[in-house]
Amino acid sequence: MNKPIYRYLAERKWRQYKHLVLEQRITQLAIVPDLLPSLDIVADIDLGFGRKTVAPGDFVDSAVSEKMPRLNVQTFTPGEKLVTVVVVDADVPVQQTDSFTYRCHLIASNIPLSPTSTSIPLQRIAQEDLKTEDPTAKKIALPWVAPMAHKGAPYHRLGVFVFEQNDAKPLDVTKFANTKRFGFKLRSFADVNKLSAITATLFRTKWDESMAGVMERAGMKDQIDVEFKRKRVEPLPYKRRTERMR
Helix, strand or coil: CCCHHHHHHHHHHHHHCHHHHHHHHHHHCCHHHHCCCCCCCCCEEEEEECCEEECCCCECCHHHHCCCCEEEEECCCCCCEEEEEEEEEEEEEECCCCEEEEEEEEEEEEEEEECCECEEEHHHHHHHHHHCCCHHHCCEEECCCCCCCCECCCCEEEEEEEEEEHHHCCCCHHHHCCCCCECCCHHHHHHHCCEEEEEEEEEEECCCCCHHHHHHHCCCHHHCCCECCCCCCCCCHHHHHHHHHC
């Protein structure tokens, strides 16, 4: 992949199938425009948890997604770039307003990427950060929080975005430490930090038998017994009259 001809052939093969599937799933599940207004996918991406590889849009058990994912991002343009990885839940219910908002699950910045260096092992990066005393040298700006879903709630879409940093300049990760996870707006974050999305994928989560344990370990024990129920939709007036006549 350090030679132009092989990058060209690899990109052509990718665009003939994997690119089309990825673009379809992102559009079909409305990650774009729900999280970003538009996205030009120019890099291949593979998502996995441990040994499990996750196809775009797959459901992932809560016990599996409790640990940080791993990414493999294949770029097709020469040179090394620095990238930022952001994971956002697009379907967090807000009980008070009967609506939905966003929650940020991870921000990792200043990760080097090139056509020959494609792995983004977030778990290993987090372990290396623990050994680093200089806060500006850390890469995990906002630590991983396990995806969660309540009983009765619709499935949650978790968007995984890879952004190229402007001019390969490092970002000051310390300023992201106080980022509010709840109500996080990805497009504003990208605009403020001059980030350009180069690829994205997604996975889905829903209530399962392991979710209660995940919530408890995440310090959300009070949310375990919360259950969402659909509101009964009253029939229209003319339908009510028809039912009474019967």
